Amino acid sequence: MFVIERVRCNPCCVELLLVEDDSSISQPLKAGLEREGFEVTLATTGAQALQADPVDLVLLDLGLPDLDGRVVCQNLRAASTVPIIVVTAREDEIDRVMLLELGADDYVVKPFGFRELVARIRAVLRRAASRPVEEERVEWGSLSIDRRARHVEYDGTRVDLTPKEYDLLAALASDPGAAVTREQLINDVWDENWWGSTKTLDVHVASLRKKTDPSLIQTIRGVGFRLAENQQES
Numbered sequence: 001m002f003v004i005e006r007v008r009c010n011p012c013c014v015e016l017l018l019v020e021d022d023s024s025i026s027q028p029l030k031a032g033l034e035r036e037g038f039e040v041t042l043a044t045t046g047a048q049a050l051q052a053d054p055v056d057l058v059l060l061d062l063g064l065p066d067l068d069g070r071v072v073c074q075n076l077r078a079a080s081t082v083p084i085i086v087v088t089a090r091e092d093e094i095d096r097v098m099l100l101e102l103g104a105d106d107y108v109v110k111p112f113g114f115r116e117l118v119a120r121i122r123a124v125l126r127r128a129a130s131r132p133v134e135e136e137r138v139e140w141g142s143l144s145i146d147r148r149a150r151h152v153e154y155d156g157t158r159v160d161l162t163p164k165e166y167d168l169l170a171a172l173a174s175d176p177g178a179a180v181t182r183e184q185l186i187n188d189v190w191d192e193n194w195w196g197s198t199k200t201l202d203v204h205v206a207s208l209r210k211k212t213d214p215s216l217i218q219t220i221r222g223v224g225f226r227l228a229e230n231q232q233e234s
């Protein structure tokens with residue numbers, strides 16, 4: 001199971017899990033990342049990746065010999081909040097929305113520049129480190145969120161959410177009833193560099209409304225969204 005205990009600022013202590021089956025890529029990449037001061041563990045299959053010890057960040061090749069990389073990504077995300085950067089070949093024709101759904105934090109397309117990759121790793125680690133530590137339970141009207149278990153109930157019934165739906169609901173619930181701007185939500189839940197994420201946000205809000213109550217999330221025109229106050233009185 002992956003749990004980020006803390007993201008350390010000193011790169012010499014940052015542990016990366018590199019999941020890559022092609023040794024012509026993994027060997028020079030591992031050596032390069034180690035020269036940058038990262039501690040690198042290599043997994044050559046999806047099964048190895050899922051059994052690996054906790055790390056600070058996962059670099060995940062989607063084309064693996066045993067398991068679909070997308071399934072590996074989903075399983076890693078279901079188990080923890082570890083930042084995940086997906087590595088994909090150009091011919092995979094990645095769908096950004098699909099990667100968001102899987103819970104990836106960012107992606108790079110092969111062939112990628114080493115400097116670019118290191119910059120992305122640092123950016124994702126910085127973002128993970130700045131996530132606020134919040135209360136473990138949120139109760140807001142019919143809505144109940146257990147952050148430790150990433151467990152959501154509405155009207156006493158378990159609600160099954162995708163990782164990003166959960167993150168979005170948790171972001172709105174960080175200050176229940178307060179307006180949260182679209183930019184803030186995109187920054188908190190996705191990556192400000194994702195283009196197309198504006199539409200993705202609306203899709204996820206619609207899905208959350210469908211899975212809970214249409215009135216749970218209010219649209220604040222031109223601003224963003226908030227958890228509806230009448231939830232508190234119901």
Ligand code: CA
Binds near residue numbers: 021
């Ligand atoms: Ca591969």
